[in-house]
Amino acid sequence: xxxxxxxxxxxxxxxxxxxxxxxxxxxxxxxxxxxxxxxxxxxxxxxxxxxxxxxxxxxxxxxxxxxxxxxxxxxxxxxxxxxxxxxxxxxxxxxxxxxxxxxxxxxxxxxxxxxxxxxxxxxxxxxxxxxxxxxxxxxxxxxxxxxxxxxxxxxxxxxxxxxxxxxxxxxxxxxxxxxxxxxxxxxxxxxxxxxxxxxxxxxxxxxxxxxxxxxxxxxxxxxxxxxxxxxxxxxxxxxxxxxxxxxxxxxxxxx
Numbered sequence: 001x002x003x004x005x006x007x008x009x010x011x012x013x014x015x016x017x018x019x020x021x022x023x024x025x026x027x028x029x030x031x032x033x034x035x036x037x038x039x040x041x042x043x044x045x046x047x048x049x050x051x052x053x054x055x056x057x058x059x060x061x062x063x064x065x066x067x068x069x070x071x072x073x074x075x076x077x078x079x080x081x082x083x084x085x086x087x088x089x090x091x092x093x094x095x096x097x098x099x100x101x102x103x104x105x106x107x108x109x110x111x112x113x114x115x116x117x118x119x120x121x122x123x124x125x126x127x128x129x130x131x132x133x134x135x136x137x138x139x140x141x142x143x144x145x146x147x148x149x150x151x152x153x154x155x156x157x158x159x160x161x162x163x164x165x166x167x168x169x170x171x172x173x174x175x176x177x178x179x180x181x182x183x184x185x186x187x188x189x190x191x192x193x194x195x196x197x198x199x200x201x202x203x204x205x206x207x208x209x210x211x212x213x214x215x216x217x218x219x220x221x222x223x224x225x226x227x228x229x230x231x232x233x234x235x236x237x238x239x240x241x242x243x244x245x246x247x248x249x250x251x252x253x254x255x
Contacts, residue, residue: 026164026179028200042211043112044140044160047188050214051139052090052098052108052116056124057132064128067101089138102127113137113159142212144170146220147177160211163197163204166218173199176226184209185217 046052056067069088090098096109103123108116117133124131142161143153149171156166163184173179179199186193186209195209204210212218 026199028202042160043114044137044211044213046092046096046108046111046113046116046137047214048092048094048096048109049139050092050108050137052092053087053136053138054090054100054120055087055134056120056128057134058128059130064131067124067127069101137214140214142166142214142216142218144218144220146218147174147222147226148172148220149174162211163199163209163218166212166216167199167220173220176222178221178223181221183219183221184212185219186213187215188213 056064058064071086071088090100092098092108095107097105097107100106100120103120106119106123111119113135117135120133120135121131124133137159140156140158140161141153142156144166145151148167151170154166154169163182167173180201182197182199184195184197186195195207197204197207197209209216
């Protein structure tokens, strides 16, 4: 009898923790190939608190020098003391502007990277006939928290990142992550929005949060197994021991 009861309890624990593959696999319920027009047109726009690295080039390098400011920092070793030259970066302020050498205040917020480069080329035309402009956001980051292997913030190299790429940078969801109900928190123009997405649904590629924006936060909720284990986890060993003792007493008393 004791063995039967223990077997029954074991089956209950195993069955309660089972999960269907439909709760785990990404990008399901697709027929044939799925295409999204959103990914073809999506471009991130600059916003306040973005830090920009801007490099100006010209056929005559000396013409561009006054537009390429550098930080000068001393670096000492046991042998020699040298000076490092680090490119100057520009913070977009709350008004959406940067203070650029010679040109002064320039509105940047709301522009794409390509539009911002074109605007700078036009403003530089009086100083450099055919200026080259390279602009990059150096603090583009997203955060992934919750049921992932490595929760935290990730600095993104490039102009855009998909929600799957961000999750990959976080080491993927754990087996306890709820793939059908992930939240993306986004702040834009002073308004915070929360969008729920289903990572198992292939139509996610057409979601407005498929491509993440700077400072987006992805929240991966725990599934029922994780929630249940968090409730009974600390007391599970004690509970099983108590049940085992009770079963032993019953078995001995019925002999």
